[in-house]
Amino acid sequence: MKKLVGIVLALSLLLTPLLSACGTKTPVETPAETPSETPAETPTEKEKFKIGILAPAVTHGWVAAVAYHAENRAKELSDKVEYQIQTSTNAEEMTAQLDDLLTWGAEAIVAFPQWEGMEVPIQAAIDKGVTVVNFDIAIDAKGVYRVSGDNEDMGVQGANYIVEKIGKTGTVVMLEVPTSGSVSELRKKGFVDTMAKIAPDMVIKTYATKFTREDGLKDFADILTSNAKIDAVYSMDDETSIGVLQAIKEAGRTDIKVVTGGGGMQEYFKMMPENKDIWIQSALYSPAMVKDAVNMALDILEGKKVDEVVIIPTTIVDRDNAKDYLDEKSPY
Incomplete structure (x- = not known):
């Protein structure tokens, strides 16, 4: 009998773990999770686009404002853009700075190539796969983008304005700036072509100057001594025009009834209602x-479709609406 009890007990001990393994009532404990000793890696942030900005050195308030606005916009896009801005005094210096920006790794260049001779280096940059967006200046380079005001239409509007104020006959002095390349060429073309259509008998006398008030004053003082009668002045730039107005005042001339300009200078706007004559x-x-x-340079780098050339329409400002364009925060 004792032998039988022992056998039953042995069988019982043998079957217990088997029954436990087959059953579902006994939960299986899992080891507690332990925190990782190293934090999870943060996804790598996308690298910013590198945009280089090339502008002329400050020789003129308008040029200074270009560099100011370009840099401010790049700063506003700092979550997407890393930038460098370079200013130069001639084509050779700007070419060297363009090379520096390419070495830095610029993927796009916003250039204000104010001098002749920038066609070759800009074309070379484009051929290397760099996006180039020219501001204001049209140059002969295949694949270059451009944002500009409507230089030719500025000339058209200048001719219309002068004829509106003095009629279809008289003597107009046109102040061109050959050193500014396509800017002066287009403004001159718009003016001359329009005058030929609407006032073919108008006498136009052309003189060269620069986009500074100092040159406007000096050159126009000489022009006044060699021209006894002038009815209007087609000046292409506000700063030049300020010099012209000073020369007229110092000479005591009362024959000139119109002086045009271009750019959008606050000081010039304020002079408009003050000069009644x-x-x-x-x-x-x-x-x-x-x-x-x-903005265009960034859009291109982001793969967005853009127009190759964007032209900003012309707006005319004179004493009748100058107050609408005054801006105390403007750097120009």
């Missing part, structure tokens, strides 16, 4: 347009 006009050509060039 001369119609002072500006074809608005805001330096803030350069922000559109920076």
Whole structure:
């Protein structure tokens, strides 16, 4: 009997773990999770696009404002853009700075190539796969993008304005700036072509100057001594026009009834209602347009479709609406 009990007990001990393994009532404990000793890796942030900005050194308030607005826009896009801005005094220096930006790794260049001779280096950059967006200046380079005011239409509007104020006959002095390349060429073309259509008997005398008030004053003082009668002045730039107005005042001349300009200078706007005997006009050509060039460069890098050339329409400002364009925060 004792032998039988022992056998039953042995069988019982043998079957117990088997029954436990087959059953579902006994939970199986799992080891507690332990925190990782190293934190999970943060996804790598996308690298910012590198955009280089090339602008002329400050020789003129409008040019200074271009660099100011370009840099401000790049700063506003700091979550997407890393930038460098370089300013130069001639084509050779700008070419060297372009090379520096390419070495830095610029994927796009916003350039204001104010001098002749930038076609070859800009074309070379484009051929290397770099996006180039020119501001204001049209150059002969295949694949270059451009944001500009309507330089030719500024000339058209200048001709219309002068004829509106003095009629279809008289003597107009046109102040061109050959050193500014396509800017002067297009403004001159618009003016001359329009005058030929609407006032073919108008006498146009052309003189060269620069986009500074100092040159406007000096050159126009000489022009006044060699021209006894002038009815209007087609000046392409606000700063030049300020010099012209000073020369007229110092010479005591009362024959000139219109002086045009271009750019959008606050100081010039404020002079408009103060001069009752001369119609002072500006074809608005805001330096803030350069922000559109920076935007275009970023859009291209992000793969967005853009127009190769974007032209900003012309707006005319004179004593009748100058107050609408005053901006105390403007750097120009």
